[in-house]
Structure formats: structure tokens, C-alpha cells
Amino acid sequence: MQFLQNSRRIAKVLKPIVTTETNLRFFSSASQISSSFQWRNQSSASSSVLKGIDRCSHSSSMSLLIPRSSFSSEAEKLAGNPTVTVKDLHDKMLNSVNVKRSMPPNAWLWSLIENCQNQDDIHLLFDVLQNLRRFRLSNLRIHDNFNCNLCQQVAKTCVRVGAIDSGKKALWKHNVHGLTPSVSSAHHLLSHALEHKNSELMEEVMQLLKTNDLPLQPGTADLVFRICHDTDKWDLLAKYSKKFSKAGVKLRKTTFDVWMEFAAKRGDTESLWKVDKQRSETYSQHTLSTAFSCAKGFLLESKPEEAAAVIQIICQAYPDEKKSAVSAEFEKLVNEWPVDVIKHQTEEDKKALAASLKSVIPSMVNALLSSGLNVNVDLDELNKNEALLS
Template identity: 60%
Template sequence: MISVSKTSLLFRNGFGAFRSAFHSFPVPGSVGNDTAKQLTAKELHDQILKSVNVERSAPRNAWLWSLTEKCTSRDDIKLLFNVLQQLRIFRLSNLRIHDNFNCNLCQEVAKACVRAGAVDYGKKALCRHNVYGLTPTVGSANQLLSYAKAQKNVKLMVDLMSHLKSNNLPLQPGTADIVFSICYDANKWELISKYSRRFVKAGVKLRKTAFDIWMEFASKRGDVESLWKIEKSRSDMYKQHTIKSGFSCAKGFLLEQKPDSAASVIQALNQSFPDSKKQGIIDELQHLVSEWPAEVIKHQKQDNRKAIIDSLKADIPAMFSSLSNMGVKSSVNLDDLNIAEPVSC
């Protein structure tokens, strides 16, 4: 039997610490680490609870990690959370350890919940006060948010962001990337506006990828006022444009009926990026011609559409003419120009 003093040391800071020490004090009659890898989630669950509740000794470190890795179903997750709760009680009552398990284990638990499709259990890992000894982290939240993105589940994203706020978890740039992407894919401009204010207020330094999504969304909606505000924030952080942020600005100039300014932005991109990146510029030019006009027209009020259609029909060819005069050659065919009144259903 392991002494309380040694067991306390092993449990300090969660199961992630003192891994080798666990191997130095095997539990009599228990399975080894190699054997544990071959056991099912239910068998590992039973072995851990036998150690804690019957033998009153600390289970091996590897058992809990192995159980977490084996979770592939909702029933497995139920077993895992039962084990976590029993281990927390054991740590408190027998070892007088009040610390949660370490963050690495908690993130692996969140991954397991995503893998098993048991996100309701994963959300429990975001609660500051929980009975499982889990440490809420933004890393765990990002695992769940990535699942919401894969499932195109806006409601889940909103719920998770609410959990982050209520548990005072600090926001990270990676969180913004996921949230902005979900809002963009779901065409939720009000939500991306809401969460962008929250990220900015929290002092999060948004990545270029987040600005790309945010600015492209504004340009797709034809919201020039918002676009220039976002561009101001972006330029305060990053001096050089990405291809996507530069093209968003070009679209903004087209919406303001400034085709020469739009051409100047694209020329600057063409000069800034090496030949290996030029395909990205060609792709964005094609999108500007064949897809963007229809997108922006669709988002305009009915009484504004004719004016937008007329200006884009004149200004997009004028922009390409300016590009040609600047020495920027393009293979984009203006016959693909998609500018027409959306067909009513």
C-alpha cells in the first residue's frame, strides 16, 4: 500500500506530474501500464475505482490517461467523468489536496468529449466550480468551439462563449479565429460585430486571419463604414496587408466608386508578394468578378440595388483598365462579371 505522504506527492498538481514516481510504487495485484493499454474503457474505469474505493490507494497515473484516450462514445465519457469525480473526492478526503488536475489532462478530457460527441459533458469542464477537479481553460473551450465550427452549430458557439464569460476565462487570438469563422460561414454579421467588440475590449491582439474574415465579411455585405473601421484597427497592429485584407479594401473603394484607388491597392499587393503567392491574387480577382458583386448586391436594400449595379458595372471594368495601365496583367475574363438583380424566390 502506498503511504499517504508519498501518495500526496504523486497527486500534487494533478496526474500530469511525477509520472515516473507512479511507476516506482506499483499497486499490489494491479495491472501494469502495458496491460492498461489493452483494457477497455469500462475495465479501466473499474480498475481505477477498485484502487480508490476498495484498496484505498492511488491508481497509476497512466490509467486515467489511458481511459481518457479510449473514450469514443457517450457511455465512455460517463465512465470518465464518474472516475474524475471519485478521484477528486479521494484527493480531498484522503490526501487533503484541493488543487484541480493539471491543465493538460483537462484539455485531453475536452478532446475526448468532442471525439465522443458529448459536448454537454465538455461544457462542464469550462465551469470554474465543478465536482470533477477540472481546470477551465480557453484551450479546452477552443476544442469545443472547433467542434461547433465543424458542426456549423451557431447556437453551441453562443453557449460556449457565454460559458467563457461567466467563468471569467481570458480570451485568446485563436478563439477569435474560430468564432469569426463560424459567424462568417453562418452569415451572422450581428454576432461577429458583438464578439469583435468583446475581443477588442479584452485587449486581444487579433491575428491577421481574424481580420481577413472580419473585413471580407464587411465587404461582402457592402458595409463600407464598418470596413474602414476594421481596417483602421488592422493597420494599427499590422503594417502590411494580407492578400485578403487588401482585396477587401479594394472592394471598399469600388463601393465608393473609386476604381483607380482599388487598382492601386491591388497593384501594391502585386508588388509586395513574391511570384509564389501571385496565384492568390489571381484567385481573388476572379472572385471579385464572378462572385463578389452578386454577394454584395444581395445584401443591399431593394431601393439601393440599382445604383450599386450601375456603379459596379462601370467601376469594375475601369479598375481592370487602371491595372492594365499600371502594368498588372490579368487573365480574368470580364465576361464572367456577375452583376444582376437577384432573382426573387
């Protein structure tokens, strides 16, 4: 009797445990129950399983092929058609960091940069930089990027071989190549834009400077103003002049030269005098270029005597050995400037301005001669100027 009571007591204790284990066994073995059910329906299940295996096999094949295709295309991209020297240096440096686990000599990297000749060489250069950065970080525990000098040389090399898009990467603050962006690197790209009169590239570079928090410098303004002048983009110059002013950049004398010459070329005397006022706040004396720009402004306002006075002052300040520069400015004023300024006028104003210049320029020359200044100007060329005859 006591035995039965103990048995019942034990059964009550074990009942929940058995139930729990059964439930767990049910949930964990659902796939086994499904397999058992399929086994009882062997004839239909066999076909389904074979199809499933075929699908899995096809899927596995595709998943293996996709990465291979990606790696293959990347290898082809790097291979391309590089020069032999660059390819050899690239392979030696990768072997050093990836196989020998040692930092290659700096001379190899500088030699690779110097020998780059095309876009494929640049691809290999950037691949080396990325591997070097990774090695420095993981093996040498160096978290700093490469110095600015290297970044400048990379940008300069990209420009030299015409890989402009790659050169823009040298301005990225966050990059995988360990490059340290700088304004000096941007100047290489801006110099290329100036040489090729590419205002669109200039705007892209200026946007990169802003995005990557690189400070504007006087040299930047000099290049930007020249590009705007050479591409005849006055509105663009006005836009960036405000940005440089807001950034507190002190403009160079050469920058004011370009700015005032552009205003005089457009016949915009209002802007010309504003720029000259801004110039006088920084520089007390005129350069030869700004003086002649002011003279052109007075000629546009039909004031030949004032124009002559400005030129006389600057000519007296110039030493004899630089008188050839004065003669060159006179020649531009008589032969080139009238054509440029008339071109920028409306059809209604062109004839009136041509008649005015044909009158005031000789008056200015006569005023200079009367003051005793030896002016070597051929006024016959002025009378033959087609812009003034139209």
C-alpha cells in the first residue's frame, strides 16, 4: 500500500517534466516528422527531393560564380595596360606587404609615382596606397594618413597623366588610400582647369574643398579668378568673390589685376570702382594693370584727362627697364580692349560706345604727350579697328 502511494507521488512529480520534454521534442523534431511523412509517401517524395537537390545545386553554383566574376573583373581593372616599370613596382610592393609582411622601401613608392604614364598606372598606384594603408594600420598600428606631400604628388601625377577623376580622390577627407587632402593638391587640379579653360572642373574642385572642410587660400582665389576671366564667366567670378570675402581671404595684387581687368573688359564701371575701393583698403599703390583698368574706366565715362593722369602717375613710378611693360599695356588699350568692351555691349549701345572710344582715346594720348610723357602709340591702328568702324 505504501509502495502504491509512493509511486503515485513520483508520477505526479514527473508528469510535468515528461510533458515538457515531449513538447520540446515535438518542436525540435518537426523536420524529422516531416521526413517521416515523406518516407510514407515515397513515390511522390522522391521526385520532389530530386528537384530540390537540383535547385540547391544550381543555386550553389550561381553563388560561387558571382564572387568569382567580381574578383575577376577587379583583377582585369587593375591589370589594364600599365607600363612595365609601374607593374613591376606594384607587384614587388604587394609581395612585400602581403607575403613577406614587411613595409617596402619608400623609394619604391616614389619611383612608382614618378613612372606613372596613364590611367592604368594610376589604378595600380591607388591599389598600392590602399594596401600600404591597410598594412600600416593592422601590422604597424599606425592610424595616421600619409603626409600632405605624398597627397600633393599623387594629385600632381593624376593631373600629369590626365586621370582627373582619380585626382579628385586626393581631396576626399575620408578615403581608403590613406591620403591627406590639402588645398595644395586642389591647386594642381585648378591649374589644369585654368590651362584647359574648364570652369566646370573648377566648380567641382571648389565643391570638394567645401565638402571636405579645406580652407580657401589666396592662391585658390588667384586661380579661380583667372579661370572665370578666361572663360568669360563674370557671374561665376562674382559668386566666388563673395565666398572668398566671407572666408576672410586676403586677395593678392595679381587677383585684383584680373578682377579689375575683367570689369573693364565688360564695360562695367560700377563694379570696377567697387573692386578698386576694395583693393585700396589692402594695397595703397596701383599695379600697372590696375592703373590701366582705372584708365579704361575713365575712358568709358568719357573722362580722357583723368585717364591720362592715372597713367602718368604709374609711368613715373616705373623704372626705365620696365618701360616695355607700359608699352604693352598701351598697345592692348588701343588695339584689343575696344574690341572686347564693345563685344560685351547690347546692340543698341555698341555704336554709341564705339564713337565715344574713337574720340576719347586720342584725347587721352594727346593729354599724355602734353604732360611730357613719351607715348609710343600708333593711333592709325585705332582708326583701322573694325570694332570702332562698325
